[in-house]
Amino acid sequence: MTDTVIVLFSRDLRVHDHPALAAACERARHVIPLFVIDPDIPAGNRLGFLAECLADLRGSLRERGGELVVRRGDPVAETMRLAGESGAGAVHTGVDVSALAHRRQRRLAAECERAGVEFRAFPGLTVVPPDALRPSGGGDHYRVFTPYWRAWSRQPRRDVLKAPGVVHVPEGLSPGRLPEPGHETYELFRGGETAGRRRMEQWLRHCVDDYADGHDDMAGNRTSRLSPYLRFGCVSPLELESLAGEAGDAGEFVRQLCWRDFFHQVTRAFPRINRDDYRPRGHEWCDDEHAAQAWREGMTGIPIVDAGIRQMLAEGWMHNRARLIVGSFLVRRLRVDWRVGADHFFERLLDGDVANNYGNWQWVAGTGNDTRPNRPVNHIRQAKRYDPEGEYVRRYVPELATLPKRVIHEPWKLPSGVPGYPAPLVSMA
Ligand SMILES: Cc1cc2nc3c(=O)[nH]c(=O)nc-3n(C[C@H](O)[C@H](O)[C@H](O)COP(=O)(O)OP(=O)(O)OC[C@H]3O[C@@H](n4cnc5c(N)ncnc54)[C@H](O)[C@@H]3O)c2cc1C
Structure with missing residues (x-):
């Protein structure tokens, strides 16, 4: 039996069905659950949610007699420092796929090898x-x-693995501070495994x-x-x-x-999915910062597009159909580079992650995995089909809340427009 195993948490903030944690509890006398807050990785608006996840995880581990040890800095350096201090013989972590995660895992494996510490990566993602x-x-x-x-x-x-019954942490470890509360949070989404x-x-x-x-x-x-x-x-x-x-x-x-x-x-x-075209098809993008900014703010004058963006800004989440409409409007109608839209989503979405966000954006832009990259999209027809009463638009675009159903998706049909709401950025005829 190994004496001490460090379990490095990352995108696996749970105790149920956690292969790296379960294996550590099975094989070691002592287990050190560790999370390292890396100040070099911008968490966007996800920091509040992450803070709640960590607090919840610490609570669950404490209920099992354990602890969540929190450190700040480079995750590899901090893990190795803790391994040195605690005499840990192994480090367990979860497999991840982004370029950043790959690099970190390779460095961690190399450092472990140099220090004579066993390194194991587990499924679960x-x-x-x-x-x-x-x-x-x-x-x-x-x-x-x-x-x-x-x-x-x-x-x-x-x-599927059960949560461990007990987690024995070695004595004398300083638990470390959780991120301070007070970061942006969203009413609809409380972070953590319990929620x-x-x-x-x-x-x-x-x-x-x-x-x-x-x-x-x-x-x-x-x-x-x-x-x-x-x-x-x-x-x-x-x-x-x-x-x-x-x-x-x-x-x-x-x-x-x-x-x-x-x-x-x-x-x-294809770890460069967030930067390079997966299937380059020679697209020429317009460098139109004015249009891109109107899109980012939900001020394009196209109600269904603005409603989607504003849902994201208000809730940290957007309906999938809205993501498709909003995304294809940016790349197909405004001809703005998919990276501009994807980076905005990545910053604002609570679920923003490299694989799903950039994979879907490339799909929408026709540079990704769609086998029919030029499928036609009629944004107004989609709006009428998936928001037939205009309820979604009314909820997120208050300037349009009192418009009748017949013009809710096409307010430019009203001869005098709508006070306080912009005219469409592009003609939707
Ligand atoms: C332009 C664009 C960007 C997107 N960015 C993200 C992102 O950053 N993170 C993200 O998790 N999803 C992303 N999606 C996929 C999808 O919109 C969301 O997963 C979904 O809306 C989340 O809501 P839900 O949990 O209620 O999903 P549900 O419909 O309840 O689906 C359950 C789960 O399945 C997965 N899922 C559903 N649809 C997709 C999909 N198209 N691709 C991959 N996984 C999917 C998600 O994990 C989701 O939670 C994006 C889609 C588009 C078109």
């Missing part, structure tokens, strides 16, 4: 590990969703059956809103998939979890 599936025709990852979905559905799953599990259970008990019919209803609250919890690993995607399978008619919902896995395996193979 996705339902199926990002390196588990290879297309039979060759290549290191799937480029197209449907064959991936088929292979993913057939792939055997590991067991995430509550939402997961309610969703599966009461709502998942309605998902196939309701997920495109922009005004209805008919999707799970679990994405921030998946982003920070407060909820295990494997446990969610497994419980959804027992909950009833969840096929369409499980397919969305497969999309998440799909983009993670793309990002693992």
Whole structure:
């Protein structure tokens, strides 16, 4: 039995179904759960949510006799310093896919080797590990969703793991300070595993059956809103998939979890997904800062676009259908570079993560994994179809709250326009 194992947490802020933690508790007399706050990584508006996640995780570990040790600085240096101080013989962590995470993990593995400390990386980020599936025709990852979905559905799953009953932390360690409260938080999303599990259970008990019919209803609250919890690993995607399978008619919902896995395996193979075109197709983008800024602020004069952006600014989250409309408006109508939009989303979304955000943006822009990159999008038709009563627009664009349904999506049809609301940036005729 190893005496002490450090478990380095990152995007896996939970105790349930946590393979790195479970293995440490099984093999070691002492376990040190560690989170390192890296001041070089901007957390955008996610810092408040992260602070709540860490407080919740510390609470869960303390209930088990353990502790969450918090340090500030470079995660590799801080982990190695703690390993030196505690005499830890091994470091466990979770596999991640972004370029930054890759680099960090490689450095950590190298430092561990130099110090004679065992290093092990565990699954848990996705339902199926990002390196588990290879297309039979060759290549290191799937480029197209449907064959991936088929292979993913057939792939055997590991067991969902219970939360450890006790966590024995060595004596004398200073726990370290959690991030100070007072960062931006959002009423609808309280961070942490406790809140995430509550939402997961309610969703599966009461709502998942309605998902196939309701997920495109922009005004209805008919999707799970679990994405921030998946982003920070407060909820295990494997446990969610497994419980959804027992909950009833969840096929369409499980397919969305497969999309998440799909983009993670793309990002693992193409870590520059947040900067470079996945499939360069010679797009020429307009350098129109005025239009980009109006879009960022939800002031384009196109109600459905402005409503989506303003939902994100107010709630830290945006409905998927709105993300598609808002994103394709920027790249198809304004011809602004997808990186401009994706960076704004990444900064403002609580669920903003490299794989899902940039993978979806490239899909929308036609530089990514869409097999029909030039599919036509009619933004007004989409607005009328997915927000037929104009309820979504009225909720997020108060200037338009009293407009009748017949003009809510096309206020430019009113001869005098709407006071306080801009004229459309581009003609929507
Ligand atoms: C331009 C654009 C940017 C996006 N950026 C992000 C992002 O930064 N982070 C993020 O998690 N999702 C992103 N998405 C995907 C999707 O919009 C969100 O996952 C979804 O709206 C989250 O709401 P929900 O939890 O209620 O999802 P549900 O519909 O309840 O789906 C359940 C889960 O499946 C996953 N999922 C659903 N749709 C997708 C998808 N298209 N791609 C990948 N995973 C999916 C999410 O983890 C989600 O929480 C983006 C989509 C677009 C079009």
